[in-house]
Structures are given as C-alpha cells and as structure tokens.
Amino acid sequence: MSQLSKLPNIGKILEQQLKEVGIDTIEKLRETGSKQCWLKLREIDATACINRLYALEGAIQGIRWHYLSDEIKSQLKDFYTMNTSLK
Numbered sequence: 001m002s003q004l005s006k007l008p009n010i011g012k013i014l015e016q017q018l019k020e021v022g023i024d025t026i027e028k029l030r031e032t033g034s035k036q037c038w039l040k041l042r043e044i045d046a047t048a049c050i051n052r053l054y055a056l057e058g059a060i061q062g063i064r065w066h067y068l069s070d071e072i073k074s075q076l077k078d079f080y081t082m083n084t085s086l087k
Contacts, residue, residue, distance in 0.1 A: 004029060008064050009055035017041055030060050035079055050080045
C-alpha cells in the first residue's frame with residue numbers, strides 16, 4: 001500500500017482524513033480526482049478550504065500546490081465557489 005503522505009502537500013492529518021473517506025492509496029486518489037476527493041473531505045470537515053483542494057490537485061500532479069498553473073487554479077476556484085455557495 002502506498003503512503004499518501006509521501007506525496008507533496010499531503011501531511012499526516014490530511015492522509016488520515018483521506019483514509020477516513022475511503023481514499024487509502026495514491027492510485028485511489030488519482031482515480032477519484034481532486035474535486036471528488038475534496039467533496040468527500042468536505043462531508044467530514046466543513047473547514048476544508050480552497051487550499052486543500054489545491055493541495056489535492058498538486059499531490060495528484062506530484063507538485064507543490066503553489067506551482068499549479070493559473071488555468072488549473074482558476075478551474076478549481078470556480079468549482080470551489082460553486083460548491084461552497086450552495087451550502
């Protein structure tokens with residue numbers, strides 16, 4: 001089994017939360033995608049913010065979230081806004 005915390009942006013707490021929602025391998029994280037993972041995390045942690053969404057995408061891409069392209073950040077921001085304004 002792969003350790004999620006070996007990926008960039010994934011610390012022990014986020015790894016634990018991911019496992020709690022059924023994302024327990026790097027492969028599952030990649031298959032599920034950052035947006036769906038974030039939605040699952042949001043169900044158990046209402047404080048899941050946009051930076052967590054960026055962190056998940058960065059982890060999937062294998063980079064620090066700060067280095068995500070402006071286009072990807074914009075798409076994720078739109079997704080985040082849409083999903084937080086509904087609550």
